[in-house]
Amino acid sequence: MDNTMMFSVVTFIYLFSFFFYLLRMISGTEFWGRIGSWSIMTGFVLHTFAFSYRWVESYDLGIGRVPLTNFYESLVFFAWTIVLIYLILEWRTKSRTMGTFITPFAFVAMAFATLSPNIDSRIQPLIPALQSDWLTIHVVTCFIGYAAFTLSCAMGIMYLLRSRAEKKSLAGRGFYSFLPALEVSDELNYQGAVLGFVFLTLGIMTGSIWAYSAWGSYWSWDPKETWSLITWFIYAILLHARFVRGWRGKKLAWLALVGYASVLFTYLGVNYLPGLHSYL
Amino acid sequence: MQNKVNALWQYFSSIKLAIILIAIITVASIIGTLLPQQDAAGEFLRDRSVWFVSLFNFLQLGNLFRSVWFTALLGLFSLNLIVCSWNRFPAAWKLFRRPFQPGREDLFRDSPQAWRHNSQASLPAEVKRIEALMKRKYRRVAVRETGGGTLVHGEKGALSYLGAYIIHGGILVIIAGALAGIFFGFKGYVNIMEGESVQVAQLISGRGVQPLGFTARCDKFIVEFYETGQPKLFRSDMTFTKGDKVLAQGALRVNHPMELEGIRFYQSSYGSIPEAAQLIVYKGDREIARIRVPADGQAVLPGKAGSVKALRMEANLMEMGPAVKVQATLDGQVKDLWIFQYLEEIRKHNPGILAMAPALNPDLALPYRFALEKLEERYYTGLQVNRDPGAPLVGIGALLMLYGLMLTFFYPHRQYLVRLAAENNGTSITLAGKTNKDPVVLKRDIIKLMAAIKS
Numbered sequence: 001m002d003n004t005m006m007f008s009v010v011t012f013i014y015l016f017s018f019f020f021y022l023l024r025m026i027s028g029t030e031f032w033g034r035i036g037s038w039s040i041m042t043g044f045v046l047h048t049f050a051f052s053y054r055w056v057e058s059y060d061l062g063i064g065r066v067p068l069t070n071f072y073e074s075l076v077f078f079a080w081t082i083v084l085i086y087l088i089l090e091w092r093t094k095s096r097t098m099g100t101f102i103t104p105f106a107f108v109a110m111a112f113a114t115l116s117p118n119i120d121s122r123i124q125p126l127i128p129a130l131q132s133d134w135l136t137i138h139v140v141t142c143f144i145g146y147a148a149f150t151l152s153c154a155m156g157i158m159y160l161l162r163s164r165a166e167k168k169s170l171a172g173r174g175f176y177s178f179l180p181a182l183e184v185s186d187e188l189n190y191q192g193a194v195l196g197f198v199f200l201t202l203g204i205m206t207g208s209i210w211a212y213s214a215w216g217s218y219w220s221w222d223p224k225e226t227w228s229l230i231t232w233f234i235y236a237i238l239l240h241a242r243f244v245r246g247w248r249g250k251k252l253a254w255l256a257l258v259g260y261a262s263v264l265f266t267y268l269g270v271n272y273l274p275g276l277h278s279y280l
Numbered sequence: 281m282q283n284k285v286n287a288l289w290q291y292f293s294s295i296k297l298a299i300i301l302i303a304i305i306t307v308a309s310i311i312g313t314l315l316p317q318q319d320a321a322g323e324f325l326r327d328r329s330v331w332f333v334s335l336f337n338f339l340q341l342g343n344l345f346r347s348v349w350f351t352a353l354l355g356l357f358s359l360n361l362i363v364c365s366w367n368r369f370p371a372a373w374k375l376f377r378r379p380f381q382p383g384r385e386d387l388f389r390d391s392p393q394a395w396r397h398n399s400q401a402s403l404p405a406e407v408k409r410i411e412a413l414m415k416r417k418y419r420r421v422a423v424r425e426t427g428g429g430t431l432v433h434g435e436k437g438a439l440s441y442l443g444a445y446i447i448h449g450g451i452l453v454i455i456a457g458a459l460a461g462i463f464f465g466f467k468g469y470v471n472i473m474e475g476e477s478v479q480v481a482q483l484i485s486g487r488g489v490q491p492l493g494f495t496a497r498c499d500k501f502i503v504e505f506y507e508t509g510q511p512k513l514f515r516s517d518m519t520f521t522k523g524d525k526v527l528a529q530g531a532l533r534v535n536h537p538m539e540l541e542g543i544r545f546y547q548s549s550y551g552s553i554p555e556a557a558q559l560i561v562y563k564g565d566r567e568i569a570r571i572r573v574p575a576d577g578q579a580v581l582p583g584k585a586g587s588v589k590a591l592r593m594e595a596n597l598m599e600m601g602p603a604v605k606v607q608a609t610l611d612g613q614v615k616d617l618w619i620f621q622y623l624e625e626i627r628k629h630n631p632g633i634l635a636m637a638p639a640l641n642p643d644l645a646l647p648y649r650f651a652l653e654k655l656e657e658r659y660y661t662g663l664q665v666n667r668d669p670g671a672p673l674v675g676i677g678a679l680l681m682l683y684g685l686m687l688t689f690f691y692p693h694r695q696y697l698v699r700l701a702a703e704n705n706g707t708s709i710t711l712a713g714k715t716n717k718d719p720v721v722l723k724r725d726i727i728k729l730m731a732a733i734k735s
């Protein structure tokens with residue numbers, strides 16, 4: 001069994017975890033939640049193992065590099081970080097409701113990586129421009145940031161669902177009764193945005209250092225760079241709107257969704273724009 | 281007049297303007313990534329109507345990020361940031377310096393039962409013990425007598441009030457660094473043949489040349505490939521000299537630039553030009569000579585058979601591989617003909633092409649025939665050459681920003697209060713706290729403090 005097979009298995013485990021978490025909210029029995037937790041932890045352990053295995057395999061192939069340098073690997077790492085952050089959160093808050101909203105992101109990223117025919121999953125050697133430690137640090141910081149923004153977005157969705165349910169006086173019933181109180185999702189939305197913002201800042205900085213040592217220019221308004229800056233601006237607006245102008249709740253939830261759309265475009269959409277190079 | 285200035289000042293110091301400006305810059309940046317920029321813009325403008333082209337050019341949409349209006353937006357943004365920070369900084373400074381105000385009895389009203397403790401020890405002993413304990417934990421500790429007893433106060437993270445200003449300062453330093461780079465630096469490139477040297481760099485977008493102040497020589501250029509055909513290594517062995525003195529010598533690779541007198545060299549491209557052709561000459565079926573024809577010269581065949589002069593050399597002629605065009609003077613007859621390295625393959629896959637022109641006919645000079653054994657190529661290396669005196673400033677700005685972010689988000693101001701009062705031979709101890717962020721962490725800290733006090 002090679003690493004890509006394991007990643008495919010992980011994809012399905014994450015899908016099942018999502019169903020278990022969802023079943024918990026629909027049926028109202030914590031039993032399914034526990035199964036969900038076990039399932040996602042199993043998936044995460046296998047995910048981590050497959051990642052390490054891929055690393056080792058690259059040495060066996062005589063290439064020897066961290067598996068963080070192409071689109072396939074970045075998707076796999078993205079999903080890994082999302083699940084890691086979720087597991088920490090589940091452990092800290094003792095709440096499984098977020099699982100229903102966060103696992104789909106991890107599943108979709110993994111499904112995209114493992115099922116899309118256009119994505120090359122082979123371990124390939126690095127072209128000279130990618131032979132840089134800064135690239136590794138850059139990818140790690142960016143994807144921790146993206147995963148935190150995923151959390152922020154999921155919290156925004158939960159906030160909007162709950163506030164709609166409250167308006168229709170459904171909040172106490174079935175599925176909706178599991179959604180956390182509005183203040184809780186608002187706070188976690190904000191904290192996700194803060195963590196994401198700090199790591200995106202780090203990501204942009206390390207990316208600039210890499211560009212400076214590879215191409216001699218720390219900033220060249222290339223579409224990928226520009227979109228990361230756009231994302232950064234949107235979250236800067238979010239932070240100021242909340243801290244200085246006191247925005248809370250719905251407005252902030254919508255801002256988190258807009259920010260996340262920008263994150264996805266920075267990551268995936270940029271490749272379809274007219275431009276010079278796309279790194280991943 | 282004064283009023284107007286004031287109103288303008290107020291406007292420029294508002295966060296509302298900041299949000300609007302950032303939003304406009306964001307939208308402009310989005311447009312900049314959707315429209316083709318620079319060289320691609322010319323292509324995009326072909327076949328567009330006249331008014332579209334003039335509007336496009338008037339708004340400098342083909343070079344949006346360096347356009348006058350985008351630069352002006354960034355200028356307004358900086359101004360906004362400066363005025364806003366200038367206006368608010370004194371208040372933040374006061375918060376940072378403010379000593380703790382005693383008499384905040386209200387803070388203790390919300391203290392839950394778990395934050396209260398009764399000790400057997402006497403009041404003075406407990407005050408002493410707790411002060412020592414707090415001093416170990418917190419930066420600033422003060423003891424005050426109040427109406428209700430003795431108050432021990434500890435705090436940390438007051439610097440977080442200044443965090444946002446450090447972030448904003450960092451942004452301004454980055455902008456200053458970028459401007460310094462634009463005004464006092466340059467961006468250029470050089471192409472150097474193996475074994476040759478240059479003393480000036482071409483500036484990009486044809487803005488002339490930039491003397492280096494020293495000589496850059498490429499001793500050797502090396503390119504290596506993986507088995508998959510992807511490039512593995514580009515390397516130029518460089519020697520930098522001034523007069524007779526060697527300033528530096530080393531291998532320049534992608535991601536490993538070299539810096540000399542403030543000028544940085546980056547491996548960025550390479551190419552080759554044919555230098556000579558190695559030919560085999562046959563007469564009938566017999567090999568009569570192996571000759572080397574330089575790109576700008578000729579070679580003489582043995583036995584007075586004639587001579588061969590190079591007219592053109594191509595590393596890849598019309599996708600048919602290496603080829604040279606020669607003028608062969610053989611037994612008094614002059615013939616111009618192409619010689620292909622992969623003649624057999626061409627014959628197999630595309631025989632028609634050899635009959636398309638007399639010069640392509642391999643049998644043109646019968647009984648003589650030629651084979652191209654090898655095209656000797658000479659590599660040149662393409663280096664990017666920059667000077668950016670603003671880069672260190674940008675780095676400092678980035679570090680400032682990171683420091684400010686840490687202070688703001690991960691090291692908030694936290695105050696811990698312990699009220700001690702004498703009560704039936706012992707001391708009653710009550711804890712309270714106050715923070716400008718993250719009450720959850722504060723509560724956890726207070727519970728920890730309580731545990732330390734009890735033990």
Ligand code: HEM
Pocket residue numbers: 233236239240243244293294295298302357360361364365368372441444445447448451688
């Ligand atoms: C994209 C550029 C900017 C970034 C990244 C940025 C970042 C930040 C951050 C991270 C905070 C702390 C927020 C918090 O504690 O939750 C902050 C606060 C603040 N920002 Fe900005 N900022 C930017 C531009 C501006 C501009 C242009 C203004 C000018 C009006 C401004 C005004 C403020 C103010 C007044 C505060 C609150 C400071 C305080 O009272 O502690 N910011 N900024």
